[in-house]
Amino acid sequence: MPYLDLFDKDVVGERFSSNHLFNLLQEKDIYEIESEKIQLARHEILFYENKVHDYMYIIESGIFGAWRGSHIMSFVGQDGFIGLDSILGNDPSFLTVVALTKAVVWRFSKEEVMRKLMYMQEGLFFLYNDMKRTNEYLINRSILQVTDAKERIKIFMIQLGKTYGVEKQDQIILPKIFTKKIISNYLNLTSTTVYYICKELIKEGFLEPISYQLIVNKMSAGTN
Numbered sequence: 001m002p003y004l005d006l007f008d009k010d011v012v013g014e015r016f017s018s019n020h021l022f023n024l025l026q027e028k029d030i031y032e033i034e035s036e037k038i039q040l041a042r043h044e045i046l047f048y049e050n051k052v053h054d055y056m057y058i059i060e061s062g063i064f065g066a067w068r069g070s071h072i073m074s075f076v077g078q079d080g081f082i083g084l085d086s087i088l089g090n091d092p093s094f095l096t097v098v099a100l101t102k103a104v105v106w107r108f109s110k111e112e113v114m115r116k117l118m119y120m121q122e123g124l125f126f127l128y129n130d131m132k133r134t135n136e137y138l139i140n141r142s143i144l145q146v147t148d149a150k151e152r153i154k155i156f157m158i159q160l161g162k163t164y165g166v167e168k169q170d171q172i173i174l175p176k177i178f179t180k181k182i183i184s185n186y187l188n189l190t191s192t193t194v195y196y197i198c199k200e201l202i203k204e205g206f207l208e209p210i211s212y213q214l215i216v217n218k219m220s221a222g223t224n
Contacts, residue, residue, distance in 0.1 A: 025106075047093055052093070053083065056107075057107050058079070062101045063075060064098060073095060144156065150200070160178050164178070170218050
């Protein structure tokens with residue numbers, strides 16, 4: 001890759017994505033490292049907060065929740081990294097990571113990954129790209145937290161559905177794991193508030209009148 005291209009943000013975003021990192025780590029011809037494919041059951045804990053763990057993970061399938069104490073901080077889905085953020089110092093984890101669905105991950109030694117990235121001329125741009133995504137996520141979350149409660153719930157439901165759910169011509173269907181209870185926890189709202197607002201959203205046509213799953217009406221949401 002031409003040296004100057006390394007400073008182009010679009011090139012960095014595309015060239016150093018999670019898919020490219022996974023392919024790189026699986027590559028046998030250049031600095032081979034070991035990997036292990038692991039299957040997790042729903043609610044199985046990948047690792048605990050306040051403990052040092054020596055591995056990073058790339059998600060092949062499934063959805064994970066990252067918790068700090070009793071509060072859920074973020075979600076990670078297919079092709080996402082887990083543990084890359086602490087690869088430099090390998091400090092105790094700030095979060096407990098739990099499989100919210102059945103999941104499959106690839107496990108790599110942080111030490112071996114770091115050596116392979118350092119071996120490459122461009123390897124550290126994967127870490128840069130991960131930090132950039134983390135910063136963008138934190139900014140977006142901060143903005144969301146100061147938004148009006150009803151608007152906050154609507155925006156978050158659309159984000160969850162588009163990222164982890166199924167998008168049809170007229171609906172955005174959230175996975176069943178995203179309950180009102182989990183949404184209230186993440187948005188720092190009481191369960192009573194979220195239940196009440198969801199009833200309003202059903203009356204307004206934003207949500208379909210289904211009790212067991214959250215389904216957004218795209219026409220009412222203005223996402224068509």
